[in-house]
Amino acid sequence: MKIKKGDRVRVLTGKDRGKEGEVMRAIPESGKVIVDGVNVSKRHQRATRATTQGGIIDKDMPIPVANVAILCPTDGATRIGYRFDDQGRKVRICRKCGGEL
C-alpha cells in the first residue's frame, strides 16, 4: 500500500468527498486507511472499568485506500510514483511535479 500513517490525504468519493485529513492508521491487509475526521460513525459505548464515560462516541471508521489521494504541497491531490535517490533508496514522488512526498 503506497499510502502510510501520517500522510495528508483528500477523500475522492463517498459522503466525505473533498474532505482532507491525516492518515491515523493504514490497514494493508484489507486495503483500508483510517483518516482523522472522515467516515465518522456514532458508537454507543457502555461505561466500563477502563472507560468510565459511557454514551455515544464518534469513531473514525476505515475507508478503502482507493477512495483517497495523497496531497502534494504544490499540486494537491495526486498519485504516487517511486524513484531511487542518490543513496539508492526508494522514495515516493508526486506523479505530477516529481517532488518527493
Ligand SMILES: [Zn+2]
Ligand atoms: Zn506535486
